Amino acid sequence: MTDTGAEKRPPTIDDVVRVAKAEPELPAEDGAVREGTAPPRIVEIARLAGVSPITVSRALRQPEKVAEAKRRKILEIVERTGYATNPHARALRSGQSNIVAAFVSNIQSQQFCLAVQGCGEVLEPQGYQLMIGQTSYSYAKETTMIQSLREMRPAAVMFTGVIEIEENRRALRALGIPIMETWAYPRDPIDMLVGFSNIDGGRLAAEHFAGRGYRRVAFIGRRSGRGALRLSGFREGAHEAGLDIVAELSVDGVSSMVDGRRALGDLLSRDASVQAVFCANDLLATGALLEARRRGMRLPDDIAILGFGHQDIADELPPGLTTVGIDSRDLGRRAGQLILQRMRSETPDSLTQVVDLTLAQRGSS
Structure with missing residues (x-):
């Protein structure tokens, strides 16, 4: 069953945080690279x-x-x-590039991969190739990758997210090539945007819990970026529906399903009376479902779990994972079509497109 409640009203603007400049990361005295810093030039x-x-x-x-x-x-x-040397930069300095750089937040997320595949389905038949990098939700990695684009000079750039650092936004504009941001709905994209309102996604989660009769609910998600936006919407929806958010568990980063298993365990140790949990990330939700099963909990009788991201495994893990999400492949195709139009010097009807949020209901909530 699929509900499209978020389609009934105009999308809410995501108040994306803007950061003036990333904190500098100095090399160690012995020349070794500290964990999380960019390799030297x-x-x-x-x-x-x-x-x-x-x-x-x-x-x-x-x-x-x-x-x-x-x-x-x-x-x-x-x-x-x-x-490490950059063979792509050397190869592309003197000629017209056919490379489109696609930066994903986490390469383990099926949703991001589907979006990149959808984009490739549009661009590759036209002679373009996608080169994929992973930012890992890291300002430092994002900044290093954007700096490398000056030498690489790709034909276009796509991000599974929006750029928060103003210095990086200026650097991308200065490239003079099509820039595609996704996965949010800010009021001021750098260039082009195919996205959705994360605030509306959080509100849709709260509305679903209210409709199912849950009253003591909780949130698990990243403390920044899209996680913070989804939490904001979840709070608004919970307040409107009279729900009690008994716990909000923030995680710094999400790399695998293990993070979700650990997060649900921490949450239950704080408040075992939680009836339903909104996990604002597909990997977190899958890990939480597995942890609940490991503990012998009945879903959704003992606890309900709602995820964000329509991934294939949601249908395969009994009793099935209910999710808020989008058609990621369609988002990627639409992004690819806009990029292609710009590279052909055509004028798209609109530089901003909004994809529909849906709720796929399965047995976990």
Whole structure:
């Protein structure tokens, strides 16, 4: 059964947080790269080795032209720091690129992968190729990837999300190529947008719980970005329906279903009287369902679980995972069509498109 309650009213603007500038991350004194920081550039390798950048470049590409002692020292620093050359940048500097860079928040999310596949279904028959990177919900990784685009000069860029750092937004505009943001509905996209209201998604979750008779509800999701927007909508919907949010469990990052299993365990240790849980991420919801089953809990009698993201596994895991979500492949196709129009110097009817939120009801709630 599919409900489309969010279609009955205009989408709510997502008040996306804007960050002026990412905090700088300094290299360690010994030249090693700290966890979570970007690999150094060639000038940093040259400084550590006491040579010129051109010598580093030769040591990596034409090692026979560099003295053995210098070459060994450079290679040792390269290995220690994690420096990597960029073959795409070298290949694309002088010609028209056929590469479209697609950055996903988490490559383990089926929804993001479906969106990229949908985009590829439109672009690849026209001679374009998708190159995929993963930002892992990290400002540092996002910034490093955007900086690399200046040299790479792709034909266009797509993000499964919206860019929050103003400095990165300016850098993307300066590229002068089509920029596609998705997965939210901000009032000021950089260029093009195919998205939906995360606030409405959270409100739809609360309305569903109210309709099923649950009163003591809880939330599990990321403390920032789309997670915070979905929580905002969930709070609004819960207040309107008279629901009691007894717990809000925030997680810093989501990398796998293990995060959902751990989060539900933490939630139940705080308040075992929770009747229903809204997990604002498909991986969190799947992990929570598995944890509830591991504990011998009956779904939805002992606890109801609602996820965000229509993934195939939702139908396969008994009793089935109820989800709020979108048609991710359709979102990707629509994004690809807009990108293609812009690359052909055509003028789209609109640079912003909104996809419908739906609720797929299964046995978990």
